[in-house]
Amino acid sequence: AISExxxxxxxxxxxxxxxxxxxxxxxxxxFADVGSSLVYEPEKLMDRLQHIVETYQPxxxxxDPITPIREILERKGINDREFMHNLFAYLKTLSCTTLITAxxxxxxxxxxxxxxxxxxxxxxxxxEEEGIRRKYIExxxxxxxxxxxxxxxxxxxxxxxxxxxxxx
Numbered sequence: 368a369i370s371e372x373x374x375x376x377x378x379x380x381x382x383x384x385x386x387x388x389x390x391x392x393x394x395x396x397x398f399a400d401v402g403s404s405l406v407y408e409p410e411k412l413m414d415r416l417q418h419i420v421e422t423y424q425p426x427x428x429x430x431d432p433i434t435p436i437r438e439i440l441e442r443k444g445i446n447d448r449e450f451m452h453n454l455f456a457y458l459k460t461l462s463c464t465t466l467i468t469a470x471x472x473x474x475x476x477x478x479x480x481x482x483x484x485x486x487x488x489x490x491x492x493x494x495e496e497e498g499i500r501r502k503y504i505e506x507x508x509x510x511x512x513x514x515x516x517x518x519x520x521x522x523x524x525x526x527x528x529x530x531x532x533x534x535x
Contacts, residue, residue, distance in 0.1 A: 369405065370435050373398035384526045395408055397423050405436060409443050413453060425463050432468040433481065448480055455484040476494065476507065486510040491521065 376398060380386040390396040404415040420428065433451075440447040458465045465495040469481050473490065488507040493500055503518040520531035 369402055369430065369432060372398050373403070376431075379473070380473070382525070394527065397425070399423075400444065405439050408441055409445055412440075413457075416454070417457065420463075428458070428461070428463050428465045431465045432470055434470045451480050452484070455480075482508070492518070 376384075377388075377391065381388065387396075389397070399419045400411065401415055401419070404412050408415075437447045437451065440450055458467075467481065467485065469479075471479060471481070473492070476488060476490070482488055485508075487509040489509075490503075490505045490507055492503045492505070494503070502521040502523065504521040505518045506514045506516065515532060519533070522529040522531065
């Protein structure tokens with residue numbers, strides 16, 4: 368996680384049945400903190416991310432969330448769009464599945480660099496309808512695959528995510 372220390376993320380994850388601390392203890396799952404690089408040396412962030420990837424050679428990589436990266440780079444006067452383009456281009460060269468989370472307004476997703484560069488866009492939302500909040504998941508884009516369109520009801524349980532396909 369970019370905006371949380373690894374121990375906080377692990378604490379949250381430990382509430383789910385799928386979380387296995389042994390995978391972390393044995394180094395099969397690694398939580399790499401890039402927050403300090405982002406705050407103190409944002410110009411070296413790409414090097415830090417590449418070093419992490421080259422060191423661990425992951426099969427799966429999660430950047431959660433990418434939003435603070437853009438905000439801090441922009442505040443420091445670093446071209447955030449160029450950084451994001453270079454980051455996404457680098458990630459596409461890897462032979463690993465990469466999941467990037469971002470906090471965005473629904474209307475800006477199609478025109479965003481993130482929405483354009485990635486192969487899949489999955490939106491999670493929590494709108495209020497008739498005085499009740501409901502969680503939804505929606506696949507907006509998934510290159511090269513068939514997928515269900517439209518919002519689907521989503522529950523978060525102790526076992527993880529449960530999608531109620533067809534229930535809207």
